[in-house]
Amino acid sequence: MKTSYDPLYLFIGGEWISAEGRDTAAVVNPATGREIGRVPLATAGDLDHALEVTRLSFEQWRQTVPDKRAKILKRAADLILERAPQIAAQMTLEEGKPLGESLDEVTRAAEYFEWFAESARRIDGRVVPANRPGVLQLVKRQAIGPVAAFTPWNFPAITPARKLSAALAAGCSVILKPGEESPSTALALARALDDAGLPKGVLQVVFGVPDQVSSHLIASPIIRKVTFTGSVPIGRLLSARAAEGVKPITLELGGHGPVLVFEDADIEKAAVEGVANRFRGTGQVCISSTRFLIQRGAYQAFVDHFVAATQALRIGDGLHPDTQVGPLANPRQLAKMEELVADAVEKGARVLAGGEALSGEGYFFQPTVLADVPMNARVMHEEPFGPIAVLMPFDELADGLQEANRLPYGLSAYAFTSNARTAIDVADGLEAGMIGINQYRIVATELPFGGMKESGHGSEGGIEGIEHYLTHKFISQV
Template identity: 40%
Template sequence: MSDYQALMHEAAYIGGQWIQAGPDEKNPVRDPANGELLGHVPALDAEQMDSAIDAASAAFDEWRHTAPLTRADRLYAWYEGMQNNREALARLMTLEQGKPINEARGEVDYASSFFRWFAEEARRFRGKTIPAEDPTMAVGTVEEPVGVAAIITPWNFPLAMITRKVGAALAAGCTTLVNPATETAFCALALADLAEKAGLTNGEFNVVPGSGKQFGERVCADDRVRALSFTGSTEVGRKLIEQSAATVKKNAMELGGNAPFIVCEDADLETAVDGAIAAKFQTTGQDCVAANRIYVHRSMYEDFVDRFVEKMNAMPVGHGLNEDTKIGPLIHADAVEKAQSLVDDARERGARIIGREQSEAPGENFFMPTVVADFTSAMRVAAEEQFAPVAPITPFDTDDEALAAANDTIYGLASYVFSPSDARIRKYLRGLEYGMVGINTMDITGPHVPFGGVKQSGLGREGGHVGMAEYLETKYYCMGNLPKV
């Protein structure tokens, strides 16, 4: 099926019902490539958000006691629904997010894989038996769903950021409230359409579009919401942690990144350049694990810059529905303005700015891929998450120097190292202060991996065998007066 309009709903999905909003309670959604209006999504008010909490809370008691096999079946049916609507979901994503269509297809596969993974994991989580010191006692643990889980997701991965969280929460027996980014709410509502078809019709999965600030305030203040999962900026994450402290919620936070990409002196030049291009420009640079700072050993620095620029300049820029497009639009004009300000700051501080002229951009929300060569730690591009096709590159002389520069940030999400040397790889693997390290590859994500960061890049992990831990509580028991065997 490729008719994306069949999956578009200008309504919220609460308690298994499609909820309309008045004409003054809707937000427009536009194609970032050309500004074309795609439709309107509801902007729910506080009272409507509270009704969504009511629905999720009412559904929790039944869902928590639903057999794991049944929960698994629902998730697997949802996975199949996404696969059967792969092209429609990809086109919808490209239209409202701007992502090149081939990347959008890849995200549908990536996003749906979490439902398959957690459908399988739903039957595997279990408690433990603890050897008792007294033979007349039995000691152990059971795992219980924490309760209603509130989930706030960004616009850059509008399907995968939902499925990675919701798949784990539902498998654990929690019910969910999803507040998607307004820019890409149609993708979230398309998931609701497929959830309904998969049998999730009683409030297990709710899509609550509207102000993220207001949603955060409502769920953080409500005792019935026991878990909060957020992907977004560190600044907003801090505020949510503060707000949720009053009700002592479980927090899972995937926050900002400032990923270093280190090319050692013994790395293969072509392999490293290809890896850096992929790590920098996927999702047009709007990716929390994108290479944010590229450090190249001085012995190959100029050759690396030349090859990187050559390949960068060959990347087609245009509307994401064009099959050849590699660089799409940024999400809105503010993102373009920030990208330009980062480049201007670097230029003023002595960096070489290399790339095509911005006058070649095919629309106002496009930013032509740009290299900031010879960047220094004093430049904004070294400290701020660019979220744009801007690639800062600078040389280094020693591994210790590269490690120190890479770790000189409050963030610690993803990092990358290219070298064939086992000893060098071990040095970087242990020395990098990051939750994830890609070695000779930038392909580090998937449903089977524990995704997450350290320092101010977040709390907890998503995916892998630990993904459900954010939605489970360990209950200890001690049973006495057992007969001696």
């Protein structure tokens, strides 16, 4: 398996543009803290060029017959799967997650291109019966226009894939701005699309100073649609910028996922699988379970299972086959974990497992379990985007729901119970866009992915995923 890091480029107008003559940013292997590459940062001229070729290619691409669009996307999916081991190795080098998780992510990214390849063939309209004779009334759905898509570093394959596959299937041209900390994965997707026959200029991939790139692209009248995955504060900022141009925006933002575990549940299953869910991706997962609310009669049993499973996790370089938890992505995340734990302990919380950064190279932080955390601790309000889990008891269903819904986030939530009535009541009462009952696996290509409240609006994936890239046109003809 190749473990060297590939050169990085901008991709504009079908051309791979090197860093020559441009500022660059370091790409660091978070397992070692050492630089492995330099990513070129787009100039204002690069962004203007990207906008112009995106504008010019849109008309051609939207008029490309759906069957041809579908075949290109399907071929790209096949190429991604063929190249999955190499793409996954690059992802682990730049982002840090265990190689098995990287390989699974690349596979699921390919599935999105397969799914939306078929969706391209199903963009239909309707005939509306008229109240007047001799009148033909049609509702047509067509591509909304050029798209600016912004994705983060933590899922560098699947997050761009969700956006690109749906937008391209709809007939939109796209400028993608991935995270600079994990750039090679998005470029691998672009290369697969290019090799699959995507017309030149339909997709651009640019990197740069995030605030400068987003303000430049969103302000352009060429861009008709914005989509963003990332933090709540940046989502607010981009939403305001999009509103200035009256542009629709899809936002998939942060969360603080509650888990309600009732006394009648399979406690060991809820705990052991909860550990796997919480610490997957080193906890840098927006839909991860973070607050475990356990009915008091089952609390101690859950704590025992959860702590034991946490302490058994193997931490290390994601390229090592035995690693279950890799490093945090960057020093900022490491410092944030130290701050959250120190704040909680200072205010009275108990550390049941972990709680410290590992000495030596890389950005490693122990999988951490906190109990007796007071409500004024930061971790009870801020998304712990890292390997921290909070355990707390509750008494009645209403108490659990009140705590689960207390925060302004509403991305994911989970519940474990053997009572069908409880399951129905909890699912109805939880304020979240995605809910898992007796399981933590809530993501699939055929399902909508998105939240409510301050966790964003709009869904990606499933039949809902393509709708945001389409506009409705009504035609009345005599």
